Amino acid sequence: MRIAFFAPHKPIDHPLPSGDLIIGKTLHNFLRSQGHELLIASRFRLRNISQKPLKWPALYLEFRKTLKRVEEFKPDLWLTYHSYYKSPDLLGPYISEKTGIPYAIYQGVFATKYRRNYKTWAGYMANKHALLYADHVFANKDIDFHNLSRIILPEKLSRTYPGIEPDKFNYCPQSAEEIRNKYKLNGKRIILSTAMLRDDVKAESIADLINAFAPVSREIPNAILLIAGDGEARPRLEKLAAQKTGNQVIFLGQVKRDKLYKYYSAADIFAYPGINEALGMVYLEAQCTGLPVVAYSTRGPQEAVVHGETGLLSPEKDIAAMSANITRLLIDDGLRGEMAKAAPEHVLRNFDLNRNLHEVEQSLITISHWRD
Structure with a gap:
């Protein structure tokens, strides 16, 4: 297939890492690895475009350029990654119509609450138009599938599952030794967390984790939190962290994703509260490496973690419960060992990216012939 690929929220080669970026880039790279030709149709960011009228003339010019680009490429299909009210796809539906090619959305998102706010109404309507125009929409979260099923015909909607490449997150004893020696962690109980430290829910989650770790650090003096x-x-x-725990929290700085397996391997458990978190690739990566997870029982962690089997979840903002779960897993070697065995099996069974994306690929091949 020849595919025109577009990510309206953030181009897949954007330098700022995020979970969404990883999913989009992985989808793009997988399709290329299968021998399909992909054109990045546009790198124009549509984030909050409905509230930025000064960008509308630039959007019109980008539409003209993108149309020419796509006409020259002659794709079999337009594939948009992640359209929602903040970043609705304002290019794909119209260019697909002009060129007569099928149009699909991977990770479509729909929620009616945004139609009731004048600030989000335009983005909501634009996104709804894209979703309704699409020949097929893929939803990779339960709540998205449920919401989309209210407006999308069953034959045009698929429940897909994101995932990771398990081979890239195998436990590595040599790496575990390397990291423990590097930070002088031998004999320590290690909790690992990873997140972008933005001033939003990411920072709020890490602040909650530090507050939850504070009593743990007093009860278990050899416990260390790596962030x-x-x-x-x-x-x-x-x-x-310094106020709450002294020197028992170590900030590692940004770690490249292809090096994270070393830190997962060195840890005993993984903890990240996950306020407003989507599925969260880090939960899958950690479990694949054999780490039990501690998180809030919010939507994202619930989709990635099996409470009581591969981790322990607690109500959002219940700091004491999260603290108790961390303590329990650090102290109970038997429970931690059981979860360390179950976690990789859970990921392989449900979140093997290659298997899941092969299913998406077959659907796209079928869709690409719908308008022949």
């Missing part, structure tokens, strides 16, 4: 990630909130979080 991988960087951002504008880091100085504030470092100050909070």
Whole structure:
């Protein structure tokens, strides 16, 4: 197939890492690895475009350029990654119509609450138009599938599952030894967390984790919390950690994704509260490496973690419950061992990216012939 690929929220080669970026880039790269030709139709960012009228003339010019680009490429299909009210696809439906090619959306999102706010109404309507126009929509979260089923015909909607490449997150004893020696962690109980330290729910989650770790650090003096990630909130979080736990929290800075397996391998458990978190690739990566997970029982962690089998979840903002779960897993070697065995099996069974994307690929091949 020849595929025109577009990510309206953030181009897949954007330098700022995020879970959404990883999913989009992985989808793009997988399709290329299968021998399909892909054109990045546009790198124009549509984030909050409905609230930025000064960008509308530039959007019109980009539409003209993208149309010419696509006409020259002659694709069999237009594939948009992640359209929702903040970043609705304003290019794909119209260019697909003009060129007569099928149009699909991977990771479509729909929620009616945004039609009731004048600030989000335009983005909501634009996104709804794209979803309704699409020949097929793939939803990779339960709530998205449920919401989309209210407006999308069953034959045009698929429940898909994201995932990771398990071979890239195998436990590595040599790496575990390397990291423990590097940070002088031998004899320590290690909790690992990783997040972008932005001044939003990411920083709020890490602040909750530090507060939950504080009583653990007093009860288990050899416990260490490692935090991988960087951002504008880091100085504030470092100050909070020093106040609450002394020197028992180590900020690692940004760690490249292809090196994260080393840190997962060195840890005993993984903890990240996950406020407003989507599925969360880090939960899958950690479990694949054999780490039990501690998180809030919010939507994202619930989809990735089996409570009581591969991790322990607690109500959002219940700091004491999260603290108790961390303590329990650090102290109970038997429980931790059982979960360490179950976690990789859970990921392989449900979140093997190659298997899941092969199913998406077959659907796209079928869709590409719908308008022949």
